Amino acid sequence: MTDVLRQSYAKVRRTTAPAHPIVYLHIGDAQTSLASGTGAEPAQVLALNIGAVRTAADFFKHRPPSPLEIETAIMVVEDEVSRARAVIPTGALLYSTDERLHAMATMVSGSQAVTSALTIEDVEGLFNQLAARAEGRPASQVDPPEDPQFAAALLILREFMHHLQFDRIRLQRGP
Numbered sequence: 001m002t003d004v005l006r007q008s009y010a011k012v013r014r015t016t017a018p019a020h021p022i023v024y025l026h027i028g029d030a031q032t033s034l035a036s037g038t039g040a041e042p043a044q045v046l047a048l049n050i051g052a053v054r055t056a057a058d059f060f061k062h063r064p065p066s067p068l069e070i071e072t073a074i075m076v077v078e079d080e081v082s083r084a085r086a087v088i089p090t091g092a093l094l095y096s097t098d099e100r101l102h103a104m105a106t107m108v109s110g111s112q113a114v115t116s117a118l119t120i121e122d123v124e125g126l127f128n129q130l131a132a133r134a135e136g137r138p139a140s141q142v143d144p145p146e147d148p149q150f151a152a153a154l155l156i157l158r159e160f161m162h163h164l165q166f167d168r169i170r171l172q173r174g175p
Contacts, residue, residue, distance in 0.1 A: 002045060002168055006148045009035035011100045012095040012172060021089030024170065025160065029053035032080075033161070037085050044087035048080045052100060056148035063146040064133045066086050070155065076157075077159045084164060094166040097174055100153045105171055119168045120161050127158045 009024040016022055023036040030051040037043030057067070059073035101118065108122045130151055161169065 005033050005035050005045060006042060008097055009175070010040060011038070011097075012086055013040055015172065016093065016095075018105075018147035021092040023092045023094050023121075025094060025098075025157075027052055027096075027098055027100060027156050032156055034084060035085065036089055036092060038089065046084055048083060048089050050077050050080045052149040052153040052156070053160075055156065062119055062146035063148065065132065065151050067134050069130070069150075070131065070134055072151070073155055073161065074136060077156055078163060081159045081163050084160070088164055092166075092168045094161070095153075095172060096169055097172050098153075101114075101157065101169065102171055103150075104154065104157075116166045116172075117170050118157075120166065123154070123158050123161055123169075130154060170174055 005026055007022065008026065009022070014024060019038045021036065023034055024042070026033045028051045030053060032048040032050050033046070034048075035045045035067070035167050036044035046055045055073055055077065059069050059076070061069060067072070104117050104123070104126060105116075108118065108126065133146070157169070
């Protein structure tokens with residue numbers, strides 16, 4: 001995974017202003033990885049012990065996940081995300097090429113057109129819809145899938161953006 005992570009970081013790095021700090025985020029199946037820095041190569045690489053499949057398997061036994069399952073997962077994900085603070089440069093821009101995140105952007109925009117970013121408000125809106133469904137309320141705007149892996153990826157992204165204070169994640173295609 002490290003080679004793919006470094007390649008993805010390098011691709012994103014080529015599209016940003018020289019020396020501007022970036023963080024490349026990949027929410028994988030078993031772990032969430034990030035690479036950060038200001039140069040052509042990442043200065044820091046970190047793997048967190050949370051991933052879409054792993055988190056879903058560990059916490060989400062229902063479709064949709066129950067409110068208690070979501071709260072329990074949040075506590076674990078928050079703790080793991082807090083480890084990333086040490087490798088996040090001040091003023092960094094957040095990027096990803098993850099297909100799961102592109103799917104979320106498509107849900108938010110309501111269009112198959114290429115969406116280049118998700119704001120924290122977009123992510124919170126999707127998460128609120130997931131929470132509403134977990135509580136048995138109907139979805140009012142976007143109807144997120146009941147897939148536990150989607151829920152886990154959304155929760156990881158939400159906690160990452162919220163606790164590390166990113167206002168948006170910029171999306172690009174391909175590794």
